[in-house]
Amino acid sequence: MSALDSLLWLMPEAILALGACVVLAWDLVFKKARPWESGAVGLTCLAGASFFLFQRLGWGEADVLGMVRVDFHGTLFQLAVALSAAAALILEMADRHPPGREGRTETVFLLMAGVLGAFFLLGTWNLMMLYLGFEGLGLAVYALVAVRKWEKDSAEAGVKALVYGALSSGLMLYGISLLYGLGGSLDLREIGLETARVLASGHVVEVAVPFLLLLAGFGFKLAFLPFHFWAPDVYQGSSTPVLSFLAVASKVAGAAAFLRVLAGWLAAGLDGGLGEVLAPTIWILAAIAAATMLLGSLAALKQKNLHRLLGWSSVAQGGFFLIGVALLGRYGFEAASAYLLVYGLTMIGIVAAAFFLSRKSGGLQLRTLRGLGRTHPWVGVSLVILLASLVGLPPTAGFFAKWLLLVRAWEGGLGWLVMVAGLSTILTLVYALRLARPLFLESETDRPSGSNLWPVQALVVGAAAGVVALFHFTPVLDLARKSVESLRFF
Amino acid sequence: MTGEVLAFSLFSAMAVGGAGLALFHRSAIHSAFALLASFLGVAGLYLNLGADFLAVTQVLLYAGGILVLYLFGLMLVPPEGEAPRPGRRALALVLAAAPVAIFLIAFLARSSWGDPSRLPEPEGTVRGIGLALLTPDGWLVPFEYASILLLAALVGAVHLARRSAPKDDSP
């Protein structure tokens, strides 16, 4: 592959990297730039990157420049990340609070740097590249959370994200170094082969320790139990646009990379008939999934702050995703991938709706939302649809996504996990109702109508329409199937 | 061989002893200076492994850069006297950490990490590292990406550290 070809393959990454630098320079060059202009530049770059990613979906597979792996799984989730980051950017551009330019260019730049990190996190078999991407995404998130430094909550959240994030990436790096010692290579596929050999010779601990360390690293990123405790505080302290990035782009990227790591690393072992040795892994993951779902949805029940509620909800959703992972097999991973795609779309809409409603009501408390569904019926109804998708009610894509997960878990012999998931779904329904109910109650006060925020409204309505349209679930399933196939799991 | 073992013992004693002192010393400044010993010990270990570039980089970055910044930061913080004598809480922490340590040691003792002779002979020359970092089929992409990662960290840090702009900045 010539250098020019490589560049063509890496076009999305190149556009983002250059675009991030342009964003950084924009305000320097154009002194009179309006606050949203750097956001527009960023959005243009994300659109360009998404265009090339879309092209790349059809280009097949390649190892580019030795480290970067282009395959369907990577490109699909890179596209998902780019689109969800674009949604976060739209929210950021629509955000007029506080007025002025402070922190805006930085936010846009950091968002783009985070997306670039997610791209490298998703598109590689190489642990070095993977770690750099993980760290790049993480660093961007820490800074983004604290970007509104004049608010006490924000600064506190930034410190929490930084400390826990640094700890988790340190643990993960330690695990990676053990894996390097184990496999003699940084390529996950080669490590996988060596791991199968080591497992077959009866050395289980050598694999178990790096597994637990990697689990800790990804656990922090995805807020699994017992690594979840940062999530509610950090979600509460960040601005809504940043929350959108945290809850969707960062989470989807981490989750998809987790799938890839497990697939590359354990595939050879599962292939070689070592399923019995790996059975404890399944139990550990299933137990974490159950605990995460239950705790996340129980805690969400009591929240009065919109951001905190979303934080706990996203913890709980991570638990559902983990059901599919715990099955450690092709069908489980397919279900998890499909769930991830649907979760992303649903969450983009919900966060955008939350942004819209909190800007209209001027507060983040649930009680301040009273009556907003009546005055803004489009957003209100869309939010109800999106919440239905989050719970898993027909006629939305969320229904099939959850259904598929539960069916696969039942088939995989994890009947008790299905029970827990059912219970947790009921809890989800309760807090979804708590969120939706005040919207359609009588409002006590009249609110002045401010700016109309039409891009945000469009985003909410679009996400809701998408969720309903995808009740025709075959396309999602196809994407998930193709993406897991491209990981060569079996 | 014995020289190597001797150097290894010396440097690892420096590294572990320095780290231990940094953890348990009651004055923050002394802890930071103890880190110097730890950093130099680690650099010595690298040297012992034939990684000369890495060893010098360790000294340059950690001892000459990061530690200086630590110390600078510590001096800006008003002195609060020495930390209180570790009490029962510390004991509990040690008791909690001990099983982990025992587990790790046992794990290291019984594990087989493959054949060390399988690893390539360390070359450690600057030329090799430079070529590996900058050839397209080597580590070019991670190397270049690392610069963007650092840029992001820099932008975040500068934004957090600088004074807020006057509020009438909005057009």
Place this chain on the structure above:
Amino acid sequence: MRTGGWHGWSQTLADAIKLLTKEDILPSGADPVLFRLAPALVMGSALAMFAVLPFAPGIQFADLDLGIYFLLAIASLTTIGVIMAGWGSNNKWSLYGAMRGAAQAASYEIPLALSLIPPILHFGTFSLLNATEQQSGWGGMGWYVFSDAFWVAIPSFFLFLTASLAENRRAPFDLPESESELVAGFHTEYSGLRFAFFFLEEYAAMFATSAVATAYWLGGWNFPGMTLLAEGSAWLPWLGALAFLLKAMFLVCVMIWVRWTLPRLRIDQVMTLGWKYLTPLALGLMVAAAGWEAWRAMP
């Protein structure tokens, strides 16, 4: 010129004896360990820098592959000694001096290291010996400052000198000791031999950085007319060492000359100069040098 004989030649000796025999004071509030350790650390790192200097053909302690990189790393340890001294003295003047020293060293290390990149790229080596040997052309005048890359070499040379003044805490960057406001800065409390160590370290580091500038920019031991000597002549090491020392001492004299010429900067001026002018300049020179060398290397 009255004291110490003809042009004061014995003044230095007398000073040394005085410093050796003076009382060694440990202030009662000082931190005994750090206070004693600091001069040793500073002096040790200054002496270690000499290990890689190529004085003449065959006169060098160790020709490390990493030469200049090693030297930079060792030089950065001096800063820690300065901080240690300032903190250990338990004196507010010392602490101010140490903090200034830390800020200054951390800031000027960057332009210092970056200004070395043009010659490193030109010669393709970290080794000072190798770089010197490559400058023996043109009858001993093939110095880097006279090469085809002179337009990068000359600014980077001055940049290096400026940054190393700051790195060695020499005027106009001597804020860590600035005697008019901080008594003597970080070594206010030191007396006797320990004070002498700080004193000597400063001059040793000045010489070492001048020697680096000599080896990379001014041709090292190469001197005009060296080709007239027979191959393997016994005179070569002597004359080479003489040439090297003359060049290095000339640069040391320049540093002292600057000291007596320029007034001391304020700390904010020091920082502004370092971050807003020298660092971008160094980056620009690095890019220019890289472009030039790449263009030259093109087939």
